[in-house]
Amino acid sequence: MNERPAPDSLPRDGSFEIRDWLRLELMPHFMCPGCGHGIALRALLWALDELRVRKDDLAVVSGIGCSGRTAAYIDANTFHVTHGRPLAFATGLKLARPDLTVVVISGDGDSLAIGGNHFLHACRRNLDMTLVLLNNEIYGMTGGQVSPTTSAARFTTTTPFGNNEPVFDACEVAKAAGATFVGREATLQTPNLKELLKEAIAHHGFSMVEVISDCTEIYGRKNDLGNSPEMILNQKQAMRPEAYRNTVDTPFRPNPFHTGVLAKRDRSEYLDTYRARTEALREREESK
Numbered sequence: 001m002n003e004r005p006a007p008d009s010l011p012r013d014g015s016f017e018i019r020d021w022l023r024l025e026l027m028p029h030f031m032c033p034g035c036g037h038g039i040a041l042r043a044l045l046w047a048l049d050e051l052r053v054r055k056d057d058l059a060v061v062s063g064i065g066c067s068g069r070t071a072a073y074i075d076a077n078t079f080h081v082t083h084g085r086p087l088a089f090a091t092g093l094k095l096a097r098p099d100l101t102v103v104v105i106s107g108d109g110d111s112l113a114i115g116g117n118h119f120l121h122a123c124r125r126n127l128d129m130t131l132v133l134l135n136n137e138i139y140g141m142t143g144g145q146v147s148p149t150t151s152a153a154r155f156t157t158t159t160p161f162g163n164n165e166p167v168f169d170a171c172e173v174a175k176a177a178g179a180t181f182v183g184r185e186a187t188l189q190t191p192n193l194k195e196l197l198k199e200a201i202a203h204h205g206f207s208m209v210e211v212i213s214d215c216t217e218i219y220g221r222k223n224d225l226g227n228s229p230e231m232i233l234n235q236k237q238a239m240r241p242e243a244y245r246n247t248v249d250t251p252f253r254p255n256p257f258h259t260g261v262l263a264k265r266d267r268s269e270y271l272d273t274y275r276a277r278t279e280a281l282r283e284r285e286e287s288k
């Protein structure tokens with residue numbers, strides 16, 4: 001851990017100093033200039049800082065990808081695990097150490113393609129942890145292959161004539177699979193993203209926040225989306241204030257999305273149910 005004082009011991013003057021949360025010895029970081037994942041990382045650390053989570057009580061698990069790599073810079077307990085498996089790893093970790101705040105950072109390829117099965121069951125299981133899903137619509141790290149969230153007609157290295165597949169809506173899938181907290185925010189609205197992440201982390205149960213991020217270097221270039229500020233401003237065009245349904249894919253337009261808390265449900269958390277069941281069984285045994 002870096003030499004700076006732990007955030008929970010700092011005087012609270014309303015300011016957030018990101019350096020308190022970073023492994024400065026690993027700088028410079030690997031991210032391309034303007035990569036949305038860096039903005040998302042800042043929002044997450046800001047949220048943890050405001051929630052006054054102690055570094056020793058925090059475990060951040062990530063998969064493989066530019067998204068997953070961001071976790072390495074967090075000055076806390078971090079685990080960079082196999083591609084597609086951070087939710088499975090985090091599940092074991094949380095069962096063994098329920099006292100920890102467990103946050104998973106994962107990409108659209110990591111959690112929705114190779115890790116899709118773990119994603120469904122984490123939503124269904126409702127173990128108390130938070131998934132921060134960095135959706136940049138592409139496999140950034142491996143050179144720009146199509147992902148389940150690539151917008152219609154977009155160019156990637158594996159869709160040289162434009163993507164033919166419909167988009168996988170992570171929030172709708174999470175809701176259908178039973179996640180008890182589902183939200184979405186764009187990096188354009190960093191303070192809103194921070195607030196949403198705070199609410200998700202404080203939620204008792206499985207929470208998922210989809211972050212609309214940007215791969216400026218590969219996706220942006222391949223699709224002529226302009227420079228990084230232009231890409232971020234483009235997020236605005238796609239934001240919908242109201243819930244959307246049955247939207248028609250329009251070639252060369254970003255996929256529309258709406259933001260904020262999309263689902264919040266009251267359902268027994270996995271470990272609470274487990275404890276109640278084992279306690280009831282113990283009492284039954286003792287009364288025999």
Ligand SMILES: Cc1ncc(C[n+]2csc(CCOP(=O)(O)OP(=O)(O)O)c2C)c(N)n1
Pocket residue numbers: 064065066067068083106107108109110111114134136138139140141142147
């Ligand atoms: C088992 C396995 N399969 C494939 C890979 C190669 N691989 C590494 S990252 C990645 C995709 C990353 O995409 P995403 O999760 O969207 O993250 P991003 O880089 O876009 O943030 C792939 C296919 C791997 N490391 N391990």
Ligand code: SF4
Pocket residue numbers: 030031032034035036037066067136140141214215216217218219
């Ligand atoms: S390749 Fe894309 S996702 Fe990866 S760091 Fe660069 S801009 Fe970000």
Ligand SMILES: [Mg+2]
Pocket residue numbers: 065067107108109134135136137138139140147
């Ligand atoms: Mg991606």
